[in-house]
Amino acid sequence: MSQTTDLRAQVAIIGAGPAGLLLSQLLHVAGVDSVVLEQRDQAYVEARIRAGILEQTTVDLLRRAGVDARMNAQGLPHDGFSLAVDGETFRIDLRDLTGGSSVMVYGQTEVTKDLIAACKARGTPLIFEAADVTLHDLEGASPYVTFTKDGEARRLDCDFIAGCDGYHGVSRASIPEDRRRTFDRAYPFGWLGILADVPPCEAELIYARHENGFALASMRSPTRSRYYIQCDMGLRLEDWPDDRIWDELAVRLGPAAAHGITRGPSIEKSVAPLRSFVCEPMRFGRLFLAGDACHIVPPTGAKGLNLAASDVRFLADALILFYGRSDEAGLEAYSSRALARVWKAERFSWWFTGLTHRFPETDSFTRRIQRAELDYIRGSRAAQTALAENYVGLPIQ
Numbered sequence: 074m075s076q077t078t079d080l081r082a083q084v085a086i087i088g089a090g091p092a093g094l095l096l097s098q099l100l101h102v103a104g105v106d107s108v109v110l111e112q113r114d115q116a117y118v119e120a121r122i123r124a125g126i127l128e129q130t131t132v133d134l135l136r137r138a139g140v141d142a143r144m145n146a147q148g149l150p151h152d153g154f155s156l157a158v159d160g161e162t163f164r165i166d167l168r169d170l171t172g173g174s175s176v177m178v179y180g181q182t183e184v185t186k187d188l189i190a191a192c193k194a195r196g197t198p199l200i201f202e203a204a205d206v207t208l209h210d211l212e213g214a215s216p217y218v219t220f221t222k223d224g225e226a227r228r229l230d231c232d233f234i235a236g237c238d239g240y241h242g243v244s245r246a247s248i249p250e251d252r253r254r255t256f257d258r259a260y261p262f263g264w265l266g267i268l269a270d271v272p273p274c275e276a277e278l279i280y281a282r283h284e285n286g287f288a289l290a291s292m293r294s295p296t297r298s299r300y301y302i303q304c305d306m307g308l309r310l311e312d313w314p315d316d317r318i319w320d321e322l323a324v325r326l327g328p329a330a331a332h333g334i335t336r337g338p339s340i341e342k343s344v345a346p347l348r349s350f351v352c353e354p355m356r357f358g359r360l361f362l363a364g365d366a367c368h369i370v371p372p373t374g375a376k377g378l379n380l381a382a383s384d385v386r387f388l389a390d391a392l393i394l395f396y397g398r399s400d401e402a403g404l405e406a407y408s409s410r411a412l413a414r415v416w417k418a419e420r421f422s423w424w425f426t427g428l429t430h431r432f433p434e435t436d437s438f439t440r441r442i443q444r445a446e447l448d449y450i451r452g453s454r455a456a457q458t459a460l461a462e463n464y465v466g467l468p469i470q
């Protein structure tokens with residue numbers, strides 16, 4: 074295979090998930106050019122069912138990037154959600170508790186489709202099915218990326234590389250082990266998710282704590298519902314036909330929600346593991362990590378996608394400062410600035426998971442303490458405010 078120096082960009086972006094695509098868009102708006110390399114094909118990337126809740130800060134960022142038309146038309150603003158504790162429900166009024174903030178229900182699949190369409194419309198090279206992506210000379214002034222496309226060896230020269238290739242990507246692994254530190258927690262359960270073309274059981278989301286385990290009622294639109302139940306990681310999907318899931322949701326979400334559930338055939342069903350993970354620092358030479366490439370949160374509280382967005386905002390601002398004024402201060406500060414927000418979201422997601430899930434090793438005392446904390450939240454505006462301000466997203470600082 075011959076190797077041709079055929080591509081050049083200011084920023085090489087690895088991964089066409091929300092982090093990579095949004096970074097490319099924000100850079101484009103500021104006149105900085107990029108090339109995006111993605112190992113999967115477009116249909117796969119667009120069909121991957123994942124997160125569904127956008128923080129106010131993520132909504133604002135998509136607006137700044139000019140990729141908000143469909144979100145404005147089809148997204149569902151939510152001013153609150155409910156907590157169900159052993160079948161009894163109370164509401165967290167996000168707007169009231171945070172002085173006006175809310176969240177937006179708009180699926181990650183839709184965000185991804187909008188960003189891919191914008192990327193193609195502006196003519197940024199977005200190369201799907203890029204195989205064997207390898208990063209080179211990260212500590213030098215002229216890093217580059219090699220990959221193969223349709224069996225042909227290719228090379229992409231750049232000033233900087235943004236590693237936006239998710240938890241299993243190549244970017245984090247390209248940093249020598251003695252130059253990074255990782256923090257990790259695996260949870261002894263997963264989430265069994267089901268997507269169905271039925272109306273949601275309630276107008277807002279319900280997070281449920283129940284003796285049988287956690288459950289979540291969410292949605293993608295007024296006619297498409299997304300539900301989750303806590304499950305064992307060893308679960309076999311064939312043991313969980315749709316009716317068994319609907320039955321279990323009705324028990325865990327409680328009688329009021331159960332009454333509102335419309336059953337229907339699942340159009341997607343999958344198990345996701347729960348993990349907390351952080352890699353520090355988020356920079357190695359001219360490589361900058363963003364999103365799941367350097368941190369993972371358990372999904373409780375819907376922080377994963379939103380953290381990817383805030384990383385990318387910090388990184389875009391730093392790169393724009395560098396190209397606009399030859400000022401490296403933003404790049405120097407990127408890792409510590411992003412990590413400060415990452416760790417707060419790690420803490421919140423870990424806490425919200427502990428508050429609502431059944432841990433196999435927990436004794437009856439700890440179960441009572443969990444219920445007492447939920448009871449305290451129910452009765453305390455101060456506790457509700459702490460939950461609400463984390464849920465809508467902490468300020469970008």
Ligand code: FAD
Nearest residue numbers: 088090091092112123124238239242364365375376377378
């Ligand atoms: P990703 O979306 O993972 O994108 C990374 C991209 O890089 C992918 O397209 C991948 O194909 C590509 N890539 C990987 N390796 C390479 C390589 N070597 N070369 C080139 N490209 C590469 N968050 C929530 O808030 N709520 C949820 O309900 C939720 N559910 C989830 C379910 C699952 C199964 C998973 C995995 C995650 C879920 N998340 C959820 C988390 C959320 O989806 C992520 O935080 C978000 O996708 C992060 O975006 P990203 O762009 O950083 O990474």
Ligand code: DHB
Nearest residue numbers: 124125291372373374375
């Ligand atoms: C969804 C996922 C979450 O993790 C969450 O906290 C809320 C909603 C969802 O997929 O709709």
